[in-house]
Amino acid sequence: MxxxxxxxxxxxxxxxxxxxxxxxxxxxxxxxxxxxxxxxxxxxxxxxxxxxxxxxxxxxxxxxxxxxxxxxxxxxxxxxxxxxxxxxxxxxxxxxxxxxxxxxxxxxxxxxxxxxxxxxxxxxxxxxxxxxxxxxxxxxxxxxxxxxxxxxxxxxxxxxxxxxxxxxxxxxxxxxxxxxxxxxxxxxxxxxxxxxxxxxxxxxxxxxxxxxxxxxxxxxxxxxxxxxxxxxxxxxxxxxxxxxxxxxxxxxxxxxxxxxxxxxxxxxxxxxxxxxxxxxxxxxxxxxxxxxxxxxxxxxxxxxxxxxxxxxxxxxxxxxxxxxxxxxxxxxxxxxxxERADVVDRPGARAFKPGKGEIAFEAVSFGYKNAAENLYRDFSLEVAAGETVALVGPTGAGKSTFVKLVQRLYDVNGGVIRIDGQDVRDVTQASLRRSIALVPQDPALFHRSLRENIAYARPDAPMEDVIAAARRARAHDFIAALPNGYETEVGERGVKLSGGERQRVALARAFLADAPILILDEATSSLDVATERDVQAAMAELKQGRTTIVIAHRLSTIREADRILVFNQGRIVEQGKHAELIDAHGLYAKLNAMSRGELLADEAA
Ligand SMILES: Nc1ncnc2c1ncn2[C@@H]1O[C@H](COP(=O)(O)OP(=O)(O)OP(=O)(O)O)[C@@H](O)[C@H]1O
Ligand SMILES: [Mg+2]
Incomplete structure (x- = not known):
């Protein structure tokens, strides 16, 4: 017992x-x-x-x-x-x-x-x-x-x-x-x-x-x-x-x-x-x-x-x-x-000064507290300002962890993470995170109205902006059809919405945040193909002038990325454009072949 x-x-x-x-x-x-x-x-x-x-x-x-x-x-x-x-x-x-x-x-x-x-x-x-x-x-x-x-x-x-x-x-x-x-x-x-x-x-x-x-x-x-x-x-x-x-x-x-x-x-x-x-x-x-x-x-x-x-x-x-x-x-x-929190603002930490959205990992090592060994070892990567980078790779490879580290939800064990030239440990956590718009893998909404949920990053945003963001995320139509529209309460964690609806609200929220860095962790995975295509078209203009990190299992959605990073066990095993990676006949080519062969992809990975 x-x-x-x-x-x-x-x-x-x-x-x-x-x-x-x-x-x-x-x-x-x-x-x-x-x-x-x-x-x-x-x-x-x-x-x-x-x-x-x-x-x-x-x-x-x-x-x-x-x-x-x-x-x-x-x-x-x-x-x-x-x-x-x-x-x-x-x-x-x-x-x-x-x-x-x-x-x-x-x-x-x-x-x-x-x-x-x-x-x-x-x-x-x-x-x-x-x-x-x-x-x-x-x-x-x-x-x-x-x-x-x-x-x-x-x-x-x-x-x-x-x-x-x-x-x-x-x-x-x-x-x-x-x-x-x-x-x-x-x-x-x-x-x-x-x-x-x-x-x-x-x-x-x-x-x-x-x-x-x-x-x-x-x-x-x-x-x-x-x-x-x-x-x-x-x-x-x-x-x-x-x-x-x-x-x-x-x-x-x-x-x-x-x-x-x-x-x-x-x-x-x-x-x-x-x-x-x-x-x-x-x-x-x-x-x-x-x-x-x-x-x-x-x-x-x-x-x-x-x-x-x-x-x-x-x-x-x-x-x-x-x-x-x-x-x-x-x-x-x-x-x-x-009790001391694990992740604390350094005394006298200044507010993060948002720039163009440059992200640099320098020889980073990191492991979760109870893990046997580090997930990231001597991990280095630079994402240029304005670049669209896609992270792909098998489940558990460390893609979402990458996002958490950028947000400084965890401190690295070694190395440095810099955003716009600023060590993430030198700036206040709140100011850093406000500069990053994120659609997490499992978005949770507050049991508040849709309007409040979408405007979470900018509570005083005018209604037109909220609606514009919702339109971009293809959420406006379903919201407008609800009896209470934007005032509808969504249930705890958003349970009163369908998976795809919840995901679109989370997208609208990130779009409205208007931050220099946009991170989408499996952000369109619950949408049907047509809606996903619509959202991506809307996103294309949003990506202008900001750094975007897209994590996706459905490889068809990231073909247009400036660079694709293939993760495996906390390491980048391949990187390049879609065509280059296909030609390289490596892990990406294999994942791609499998995803075209449909559904088997996740199992095989
Ligand atoms: N809070 C945590 N504590 C301990 N281990 C964790 C924690 N979060 C993730 N992990 C482990 O770290 C590894 C990487 O997880 P991560 O979420 O980064 O994978 P991922 O690449 O995003 O996978 P997926 O494609 O399934 O989302 C996994 O083995 C996972 O079990
Ligand atoms: Mg993940």
Whole structure:
């Protein structure tokens, strides 16, 4: 069954993704970003805590006045005591409620920033990173971090800080009056905190992390199966996918049970300590009373403060678990922030200065991360400005890789790639890629309107330009025939379009980009022969004044290229014009003969 559990992507490899210190620094960065709101909140919240702390005192005083009996003075004192107790309660509620008003925007601003930063981090990661990670897992991690922030700060600021203040305050107050009891209270509280920490650290942390891993795996598995739903359907494999998913959810259930059970164990221990504290405190004060060293008011003081303390401690005990879960939940995104992307802009990298579109590979070597050996070894090539170059060759020969390297989706292991004389590593990635219009081998559209999809390179392009590009790509007619025309939404990745329609939208998008370099990776492979010919005629004028790289298996489409490069296993084995290559009787001539012999071409290659 091991294959059922392989929804851990590479981010789940290690034990812990970010250290506690990193998490703390991350939280602090966000907390300290809005000092005014935080200070105002702290002011009112501090006031509430102070009112809470004064409560046992005020209660004790009130009871003292009552024990004197309902004399004239006694009544007045009782009324005053009542006023104080009531006022403290009122101050407590008011201050808390005002404090919350400052807390709300403080919290939502930070959550907004965390999710936005998370998205920025994910966007900056390399193509390799994205290939290694489940989209669903990433989505789950980033969205979980938002809530985790909320849980951590609520726990720390709402529960732990006030609890800490109240505990220290009560211990100090008790200590002043009865040092021995104060020591007992302090010791019991310390034992409570230590127990909560030790249980969290050594008993709960590990299952908790497994539990979160299982939670991430649910996101990964769901997204993986849902996005490939068409495949699942076509193989009638729903039951199999259901079983696979259920196994993953089953793992989550097992981990959740373990974690929650252990949390409950931890509560039991904490509750016991709490009981010892409560019973001990009251018992000791009564003992003092029996020796004539404490009054009825003192007993009231002890009872009220233990109610107060136990209320805070209970909140604390419950929230220690939340805090721990929050920290574990946010670790992924904290690690994102610290992670270096594989392909980064050099510090001070300048914008790419588009020229005429000259491309030069100088002694380039490159291999994919996990490949046994380099795909490209000592690869050199020059493409002149304005030239139309065709890349052909068997599948897996490294043609699409060539395109990815030009775009600098990967960094080379050796050698240099220059475009218009600029090393691709010296310029910003975004500016470089904006100078390259690409129709990829498997174009994916956004689930947005056709207009937005076509105008993706130039979002502010006027509608006439969008339509002109669509006409060139022979996409206008089918778009115009749709009830909503250019406003039609195309479905996720463009699933509501036919393969050829999707391809023509991708072509229109590249045409509109109007970049000095145009790259077409199997860009017309899904079109019928007549449409393909039309698109090529339209392309002929587009090629004017720009460098064009065309990758094609259908050799009939690239005959007119200035130069044909025949790739095999990451090397250029032949190059020249169509006629020259035919005469050379090499790989090209063979591929050509086979493609004329139809359909066998791909197999034989
Ligand atoms: N992201 C990746 N990680 C690891 N290996 C990869 C990756 N992308 C491609 N490869 C491998 O690199 C080799 C070259 O792939 P490439 O996509 O460049 O081939 P191609 O010439 O475009 O083939 P096709 O004609 O089938 O599109 C293949 O063996 C492929 O398995
Ligand atoms: Mg390819």
């Amino acid at each position: 091991s294959d059922t559990f392989d929804f851990d992507d590479e981010n789940e490899g290690g034990q812990r993704k970010a250290s506690l210190r990193q998490v703390a620094a991350f939280m602090w960065k966000h907390w300290s970003s809005q000092p005014l709101k935080l200070a105002l909140f702290g002011l009112f919240f501090g006031l509430a805590v102070a009112a809470d702390l004064a409560f046992p005192f005020a209660s004790a005083r009130l009871v003292e006045t009552l024990t004197a009996g309902p004399t004239e003075d006694g009544r007045r004192a009782a009324a005053a005591g009542y006023g104080v107790v009531a006022l403290l309660a009122l101050v407590f509620y008011m201050a808390r409620n005002i404090g919350v008003r400052f807390w709300i925007p403080f919290a939502s601003n930070n959550m907004e920033r965390i999710v936005s930063d998370g998205f920025r981090d994910v966007q900056r990661f390399s193509s390799d990173w994205h290939a290694d990670n489940f989209a669903g897992a990433t989505v789950r991690r980033v969205s979980r971090a938002m809530n985790a922030y909320d849980v951590i700060s609520d726990t720390m600021v709402w529960y732990m800080l006030p609890a800490g203040a109240v505990l220290i305050g009560v211990t100090a107050m008790t200590f002043v009056q009865w040092p021995a009891i104060g020591l007992f209270t302090g010791g019991a509280i310390a034992a409570f905190l230590l127990a909560a920490y030790l249980m969290g650290r050594f008993y709960i942390a590990r299952p908790l992390r497994e539990y979160i891993k299982a939670d991430t795996a649910i996101g990964a598995a769901l997204a993986d199966a849902v996005t490939s739903n068409a495949t699942v359907k076509s193989f009638g494999a729903e039951a199999r996918e259901q079983a696979r998913f259920d196994a993953i959810v089953g793992r989550w259930r097992a981990e959740a049970n373990r974690t929650w059970r252990r949390s409950t164990d931890s509560w039991v221990l904490q509750n016991m300590l709490l009981f010892i504290l409560q019973a001990g405190l009251l018992g000791l004060v009564l003992l003092e009373w029996s020796r004539g060293r404490a009054t009825a008011g003192d007993a009231v003081f002890a009872i009220t403060s233990f109610l107060l303390v136990s209320g805070y401690l209970r909140m604390l005990g419950e929230n220690v678990q939340n805090l721990q879960k929050g920290v574990a939940d946010i670790e992924d995104v904290v690690a994102y922030a610290a």
